[in-house]
Amino acid sequence: MPARDCxxxxxxxxxxxxxxxxxxxxxxxxxLKLDRxxxxxxxxxxxxxxxxxxxxxxILAILALLGIAxxxxxxxxxxxxxxxxxxxxxxxxxxxxxxxxxxxxxVAAADGTVTEISEVEETEILKVKTRRVGIFLxxxxxxxxxxxxxxxxxxxxxxxxxxxxxxxxxxxxxNEAMTWAFENSRVTIVVRQLTGAIARRIVAWSRLGDELKKxxxxxxxxxxxxxxxxxxxxxxxxxxxxxHVSAGxxxxxxxxxx
Numbered sequence: 001m002p003a004r005d006c007x008x009x010x011x012x013x014x015x016x017x018x019x020x021x022x023x024x025x026x027x028x029x030x031x032l033k034l035d036r037x038x039x040x041x042x043x044x045x046x047x048x049x050x051x052x053x054x055x056x057x058x059i060l061a062i063l064a065l066l067g068i069a070x071x072x073x074x075x076x077x078x079x080x081x082x083x084x085x086x087x088x089x090x091x092x093x094x095x096x097x098x099x100x101x102x103x104x105x106x107v108a109a110a111d112g113t114v115t116e117i118s119e120v121e122e123t124e125i126l127k128v129k130t131r132r133v134g135i136f137l138x139x140x141x142x143x144x145x146x147x148x149x150x151x152x153x154x155x156x157x158x159x160x161x162x163x164x165x166x167x168x169x170x171x172x173x174x175n176e177a178m179t180w181a182f183e184n185s186r187v188t189i190v191v192r193q194l195t196g197a198i199a200r201r202i203v204a205w206s207r208l209g210d211e212l213k214k215x216x217x218x219x220x221x222x223x224x225x226x227x228x229x230x231x232x233x234x235x236x237x238x239x240x241x242x243x244h245v246s247a248g249x250x251x252x253x254x255x256x257x258x
Contacts (some may be wrong), residue, residue, distance in 0.1 A: 003184065004153060015111070020061075020248050022140070022205045027085070029137045035069055040119060049094040055203055060085060060088055063081050063084050063085045064085065066081050067081035078174050081111070082128070088089060091143070093142060094142060094217075097247065097248035098249060099213070099214040099215030099248050100214075100249070101251060102251075102254075103150075103256050104257065105184075105214075105253075105254055105255075106149055106229070106231065107146070107214060107248055107249045107250060107251055107252065108135060108148070108229070108245035108248070108252050109135070109146055109147070109148045109191045109225050109227050109229050109238075109247060109248060110135045110137055110138060110141075110143075110146075110227035110245075110247045110251075111135075111141040111143070111144075111247045112135040112136050112137040112138065112141045112227070113136050113138070113242065114125055114133060114134070114241050114243045114244075114252075115167060115241060116133070116134035116169070116241070117131065117133055117134075117189050117237060117241060118132050118134075119131055119233070120132045120230075125179075125180055125181050126188065126230065130230040130231055130232060130233065131230070131237060133228065133231065133237065133252055134227075134228050134255070135226065135227045135229075137166075137221065137225045137227065143220045143221050144216055144220045144247060145174065145191070145217065145218055145219045145220055145227060146216060146218065146221075146247040147212040147213065147215060147248075148182065148191060148214070148216055148217045149182055149184060149241045150212070150214045151182035151184035151189070151211075151212065152183055152209065152212075153206055153207070153209060154183070154188070155179065155180060155190075156178070156179070156204065156206075156207070156208050157178070158176075158202070159176065159177045161174055161176040161179070161195075163195050163197055166194055166197070171194055172192070175194045175226075176202065176209075177192050177193060177194045177204045178192070178193040180193075182212065184226060186255065187232060187255055189229065190229070191229055191230075192227070192228040193219060193227055194221075194228065196225045196226060201221070201223070202221050203219050204218070204219045205218055205219050206219065213249055214248070215249065216248075216249030217248075230255075231253050237252065238252045238254060
């Protein structure tokens with residue numbers, strides 16, 4: 001920041017010079033604080049990914065136009081739209097995470113609160129009984145979905161449906177969904193993205209046949225929603241209902257030794 005000349009007195013208010021580095025640091029600390037509340041301490045570098053942010057580009061454009069138009073009416077209304085723009089940026093934040101290297105570990109496929117751990121039959125792909133871990137994503141959580149294991153995508157299928165509250169027990173069968181299967185030489189893990197009462201859009205970034213590393217991003221859901229992970233019954237679940245997990249970094253289960 002350039003120093004001001006203090007040798008001469010002046011009644012003119014001093015100019016405020018803000019460097020780009022200072023602005024970047026301020027935004028970084030803001031998003032880091034948000035993520036530490038909602039996603040745990042595993043965050044490496046809080047950043048805004050263009051691919052994720054592009055999903056909110058239309059919302060941001062509309063709010064920006066409304067903010068500019070409202071400036072001619074009252075500055076306070078314009079500040080309100082500026083606050084909304086900041087909230088949209090916060091919602092579409094997408095921090096980097098470090099996935100555990102343990103090959104037996106299965107990580108959470110979504111940020112959020114564990115609302116269900118139950119034994120159910122997975123009827124779409126595996127056709128066997130599995131242990132389902134349901135994660136509810138509030139509007140304050142990061143909404144990027146990540147691969148729970150290293151593996152290849154062998155299944156990706158979209159299903160039309162309703163938009164019931166994602167906390168309801170019957171939403172898994174009735175709501176709009178996108179089902180994925182990740183397979184490696186040891187196991188096949190099924191992940192299901194479900195819309196909610198507010199979330200009305202499932203985004204798929206990865207394709208059938210893609211090879212993903214554990215913790216890699218494969219899609220997202222806008223806005224509050226639910227993600228389910230179907231585990232083999234031999235896996236040891238390490239979370240409990242009520243726990244808050246972070247996609248790509250929180251270990252939710254450990255596969256049995258083979």
